[in-house]
Every structure is written in C-alpha cells, then in structure tokens.
Amino acid sequence: MAVGIIATLNVQDGKQAKFEAGFAKAQEAVKADEPGCLLYSLCQDKDDATTYRVMEQYADEEARKRHASSDAVRAALGGLGACMAGRPELVEVNVIS
C-alpha cells in the first residue's frame, strides 16, 4: 500500500528564498536516490507566506522509511534549521486512491 506524509513547515519571514533553495537540494536527492518516492512536492500557503506544506507519497512503508533515514535528504534539510520558525509537524497517512 502506498503511504504518505503531509508536512507543515513554518519558516521565518524573509527566509523563504533560502529555505526554497535548500529544499530544492532535498528534492534533487530524492529524485536521484529514492525510486520509491512517488511525490515530494513543496507548496506554500496562499494566505501565509511563512507556512509551507510538503505533499509526500511513497510506494510503501519501506520507501517512506528509506526517505526518513536518507543521509542526502538529511544533509540538505539539516542546513535549513536557521530558516525555521519551529519544528515541522508531520501527519502520516495511508494513500487510499
């Protein structure tokens, strides 16, 4: 069964460009290393430019765990701590259809 995550990320105002550039590196790492990642899309709230949502889908639980333990993704996102306004909120989901 495919599974997913909806992540909510709060970024400090003014740090959006730096955050998006760093996230793009994580997306490159995912594309290169994670064939089981079906969707890893960065979105920004229309009404709040400091709130981002990541729509994530994986072929199965194993692929999600592989993403969570990816050194390349961790390296890309790890540099973004200074841009953040709090800890990410993650909702784990099962993809129904």
Place this chain on the structure above:
Amino acid sequence: MAVGIIATLNVQDGKQAKFEAGFAKAQEAVKADEPGCLLYSLCQDKDDATTYRVMEQYADEEARKRHASSDAVRAALGGLGACMAGRPELVEVNVIS
C-alpha cells in the same frame, strides 16, 4: 503557476466504506472532466481512521476554479453529507516545486 488544496475531512466512524465509495465517484468525474487536475488523491490518517486528507494539485487557478464549480464532483460529494462529522477544512496553496 500550479496551485493546490489540502483538504481535511472528518468522517463518522463506521461510515468510511460509504465515504470512500462516494469519493471514488468524484475521482472518476475529475479524471473524465478535468484535464487541469494534476493530483486528486485520497489519504487516511495512519493514526485516526476517521480523518481523511485530500492532496489536490491543479495546473493553474482556472483549473482549481473549474474543479470547485464542477457539477459532477458536487453531485458525487453531495451525497456524502450523512457520512461526515463536520465541515471540510481546506488549505489553499501555491505549488512551488
């Protein structure tokens, strides 16, 4: 610019199968009538079987509006009122990447 919605739908416990069957009809309508809909995926919280999330992406604002005003989608989802435990919560987003 591509745009999206993350919808949170609370369903009455025990009504999940009926809800999912009705939602599948909405997905069929979207597939048939909305070439500008890029993603319309139903997910269910891993830790709460009464909470569903819909990951939606559209090619542009016009395609999102077309979805919102679709009679076919409204007909499919309109029959689900008796399954719901509250009003949907919608977050509109811009798709960054």
